[in-house]
Amino acid sequence: MSEGIRQILQAGISAPSGENSQPWLFSIDGNKVDIFNNAQRDTSVYNHNQRSHLVSHGCLIENIFIAAVALGHHARLELFPENANPKLISRFHFTAAEEQDESGLFPYIAQRCTNRKPYKKIPLLSEHRERIAQSITGIGEVKLKLTEDPVAIMRLAEVGALNEKIVFENRALHHFLFEHLTWTKSKDERNPGFYIDTLELPPPAHFLFRMFQSWPLVSFLNTIGFSTLIKKGNQNVYQAASAMGVLMTETKYDLDYINIGRALQRIWLTATKHGLAFQPLTGVLFFMQAIDGGASKRFSTEHIAQVQKHYKIVQKIFDVEHESVAIMFRMGYDGEPSARTSRFPLENFIVKN
Ligand SMILES: Cc1cc2nc3c(=O)[nH]c(=O)nc-3n(C[C@H](O)[C@H](O)[C@H](O)COP(=O)(O)O)c2cc1C
Known part of the structure; x- marks a missing residue:
């Protein structure tokens, strides 16, 4: 090479x-x-x-x-x-x-990195709003919509946070999260995953999080409202933002999702350039894709109803008609995140040279 x-x-x-x-x-x-x-x-x-x-x-x-x-x-x-x-x-x-x-x-x-802290609740500078809107020019048929309305942001924060509630109520998703979490920086550097400090958990949750690996414990705690508490906590963080946005396409071909990714990266890099913190909030949207695509047996009936209800909130706020919403994100002003994720060395990805 x-x-x-x-x-x-x-x-x-x-x-x-x-x-x-x-x-x-x-x-x-x-x-x-x-x-x-x-x-x-x-x-x-x-x-x-x-x-x-x-x-x-x-x-x-x-x-x-x-x-x-x-x-x-x-x-x-x-x-x-x-x-x-x-x-x-x-x-x-x-x-x-x-x-x-x-x-x-x-x-x-x-x-560029994901910043999961609460951001300042102040409007976007108009220059930043324009630069973000222009950043995806020429990338396929991807549509970007933004809202800075505080009431809309509050409702979208609830949509984002439904993800965490479902993760703590669905055994397979709970397992998936804890399988990917890495607990120390040195371990994350050796075997990069989802580094715990990037979750920006408040001190008690940070300390207790290892215990929440136990599904029997989490199931028990859910009987006294644990997953609802998690949702509330995340909703409070997500609503601390200047803007929420969505990326959508008219069709659902593989190429559309590649274009969505290209647009996402353009927006994210542009946000980084202008000092804006950024976090994708995609769980509920990917759940909706799975439910629509025939994977509903991987969810409880109650979760399917919740996902559908929350997806409708997104559709209503952004005037979505026939398009498919693939990505939601929040943006705002904040300093640096507390930690960053690592990557495997390039050599690990090379199958032939
Ligand atoms: C398709 C996609 C979906 C993602 N969804 C979420 C999400 O719902 N919530 C979140 O906090 N981060 C989300 N992320 C961010 C990733 O977790 C993050 O990019 C990854 O851990 C690497 O960290 P970095 O962005 O700081 O480099 C998403 C990223 C991508 C590309």
Whole structure:
């Protein structure tokens, strides 16, 4: 692998992914790089039909485009280049070229992160609102809608927080969360996952969280309102934001989710550039995708009804008609998060060089 391609892929893999699953594999042949989906990295209901992974691949692709230009390369992309191989998501051909990095986003690839703190409840600066809106120009058919209405933000915070309530009431999702959590920075660096300190838990919850690995304990606590308390706590954090936004598409093809990921990454990097903290809130939307897509047996009847009710809140607030809402997020002004996640070394993702 040339040094140029190494640097481009290194920037690529700082991309976000659901629960930091990092679902990519690279096969490198000269200046051609094939990128495969690693479906095993998330077999949960969040990733029904690989949609969460496809969004993450979109983020990776956007990073690669931005990094290639900034590092003196032209990148030509083919999406799903081989019909017979759906795991082959993208193929890049790199050539040396002097192109202008018009986005100016390259320096923010390394700085971008998820910030789960409460943010200041102040409006977005109009310049920031405009830059965010412009950032996705030219990316497929993705639509972005934002709201800064405090009442809407409060209701959307409740939608976001339903995810955590369901996680603490659904055994498979509870297992999935604790399987991915890493408990110390050094362990996270050795085997990167979902690092506990990035959850920004308040001190008592941080201390008690290890105990909540026990499903019998959590089931018992739920009989006295534990999961509802978790929802309330998260709702309070999520509503501390300047704006909430959604990304949606008219259709639900695999390509749509790649484009959603590319748009998400553009918005996130633009937000980072302007000092805005950012957190995706996607659980309930991915649950809705799974329920619509025939995976309803992985949820209780009560949870299905709650997810449908909360999805309708999103549709109403953002005037969604026939579009499918894939991503919701919050943005706002805040300092640095308390901690950051790690990544596996690039070598771990290379299947052929
Ligand atoms: C498709 C997708 C869905 C995500 N959903 C959520 C979410 O619902 N809540 C959340 O706090 N973070 C969410 N994240 C953020 C990831 O957990 C985060 O990107 C990952 O742990 C790596 O951390 P970093 O973003 O700080 O690099 C999501 C990221 C992606 C790409």
